[in-house]
Amino acid sequence: MITQESPEELITRINNVRSLMISTGMSKGLNDYETLKYSEELDKLINEYQLTALS
DSSP: OOOOOOHHHHHHHHHHHHHHHHHHHHHHOTTSHHHHHHHHHHHHHHHHHHHHHHO
């Protein structure tokens, strides 16, 4: 799902999700469902940011 967020808002969300992913990975493990969920969300946000930056 692509939203109409500004690049600055996307960077903020990327950094927040990255922090959540790292802390979850350190506490629950890298193969935990929650860690993988954050990883997938982070990938989507980065892709969205890249598309926004190209437009």
